[in-house]
Amino acid sequence: MDISKKIIAxxxxxxxxxxxxxxxxxxxxxxxxxxAVQSIYNSNGRVIITGIGKSANIATKIVATLNSTGTPAIFMHAADAIHGDLGTVQDNDSVICISKSGNTPEIKVxxxxxxxxxNTxxxxxxxxxxxxxxQADYVLNAHVSHEACPxxxxxxxxxTAQLVIGDALAMSLLDLRGFSSEDFAKFHPGGSLGKQLxxxxxxxxxxxxxxxxxPDTDIKDVIIEISKKMLGVTAVVEHDKIVGIITDGDLRRMMSTTDTFKGLVAKDIMSKNPKMIDNDAMAVAAMELMETNGITQILAHSNGIYAGVVHIHNLTKEGII
Known part of the structure; x- marks a missing residue:
C-alpha cells in the first residue's frame, strides 16, 4: 500500500x-x-481533580475548563498527593479522581x-x-470498549472519553450557574476570545x-491629512457630522482620471454615505462590517458626531482577527 494512503487510513x-x-x-x-453535578454546584468548596499518567494530563485540561467557566478547580497529581500534596484538599472541596482502570496502586492508596x-x-x-x-460517592461512567491503538x-x-465527560460536567455547571458571555470575558481579559466580548x-x-x-478642503490638503494621520483615509466632516469619506483608493482613481487637480476639493472626490459604526459598538462588529463590505477602515460616530477611525490593523493587533 502507498505510504500516504496507509497514513490516511x-x-x-x-x-x-x-x-x-x-x-x-x-x-x-x-x-x-x-x-454529581448538583453536589459540586451546592458545595462551598473547590473541585480538586487528580489522576496519574495520561489521566493526569486530562485532569489538568478539565481543571482549566472549569476555572474558565466559573467553577474554581485545582489539579493534584495522585502520586504527589500521597507524598504530601494531600494538604491541597480542604474540608468542603469535592475531589474528582480520573482513572481508566480504577485499580492503579496510587489510586488504591x-x-x-x-x-x-x-470529602465527596x-x-x-x-x-x-x-x-x-x-469507593466513590458518584461514578461518571467513561467506559470504552477499545482503544484507538491497534x-x-x-x-x-x-x-478522549475522560475529556468529554469533563467537558460535559463543566458545561452542566456553567448552565446551572447561568454563566454568561460577559462572565467569560472576565476570566479571559487578555485573550482574543475575551476581547471579542x-x-x-x-x-x-x-x-x-x-x-x-x-467638504471644501483643497485636494492638496486632503492628501496631506491622509498622509499625516497614516490611516489611509479621512472623514469629510461638516458641522461635526460625517458627510463623506476619502480613501487612498479614491486618490489613486482621481490621479488616473484627472490631468489637473487645480480647483478640486474634498466634496468632488469623496464617497457619500460611507459605512459607519457606533463608537460604543463591539470591536468584533467592526470586523464583521469590514469583512462583509471588503473594506479595511471604517468611520465611527457617537450620536451622529464623528468619533474617529478603526483600521483593520487595530483588530489584528488586538487579536480579534
Whole structure:
C-alpha cells in the first residue's frame, strides 16, 4: 500500500474509533451524573481533580475548563498527593479522581485517604466495578470498549472519553450557574476570545489619529491629512457630522482620471454615505462590517458626531482577527 494512503487510513480509523467511543457515552449519562453535578454546584468548596499518567494530563485540561467557566478547580497529581500534596484538599472541596482502570496502586492508596478526610469523591472511570468505582460517592461512567491503538494499549479512546465527560460536567455547571458571555470575558481579559466580548470600537478610535477635512478642503490638503494621520483615509466632516469619506483608493482613481487637480476639493472626490459604526459598538462588529463590505477602515460616530477611525490593523493587533 502507498505510504500516504496507509497514513490516511490509520488516521481515519483512529478518528472513527474515538468518535464511536464518544457516541457510546451518551446513554451512560444518567441520574448519577446529574447528582454529581448538583453536589459540586451546592458545595462551598473547590473541585480538586487528580489522576496519574495520561489521566493526569486530562485532569489538568478539565481543571482549566472549569476555572474558565466559573467553577474554581485545582489539579493534584495522585502520586504527589500521597507524598504530601494531600494538604491541597480542604474540608468542603469535592475531589474528582480520573482513572481508566480504577485499580492503579496510587489510586488504591489515595482513595481511602480522601474518604477518611470526608470529602465527596467523584470517579471518572471506565470500570464502575473497580476499587475506585466502588469507593466513590458518584461514578461518571467513561467506559470504552477499545482503544484507538491497534494493540489496545496506548490510552486514546479512553482519554478522549475522560475529556468529554469533563467537558460535559463543566458545561452542566456553567448552565446551572447561568454563566454568561460577559462572565467569560472576565476570566479571559487578555485573550482574543475575551476581547471579542468586551473590546469596543471606542477602545480603538481613542488610540488612533482622527483624520478629517471639510467638504471644501483643497485636494492638496486632503492628501496631506491622509498622509499625516497614516490611516489611509479621512472623514469629510461638516458641522461635526460625517458627510463623506476619502480613501487612498479614491486618490489613486482621481490621479488616473484627472490631468489637473487645480480647483478640486474634498466634496468632488469623496464617497457619500460611507459605512459607519457606533463608537460604543463591539470591536468584533467592526470586523464583521469590514469583512462583509471588503473594506479595511471604517468611520465611527457617537450620536451622529464623528468619533474617529478603526483600521483593520487595530483588530489584528488586538487579536480579534
Amino acid at each position: 490509520v488516521a481515519k480509523q483512529t478518528i472513527k474509533t474515538e468518535s464511536q467511543a464518544i457516541e457510546a457515552l451518551i446513554p451512560l449519562v444518567d441520574n448519577e451524573f446529574a447528582n 489515595l482513595v481511602p485517604l480522601i474518604k477518611a478526610i470526608g 469523591l467523584i470517579a471518572i472511570t471506565s470500570n464502575k466495578e473497580s476499587f475506585l468505582g466502588t 494493540n489496545n494499549l496506548a490510552p486514546t479512546s479512553s482519554t 468586551y473590546l469596543r470600537v471606542s477602545n480603538l478610535t481613542e488610540t488612533n489619529e482622527k483624520p478629517q477635512v471639510s
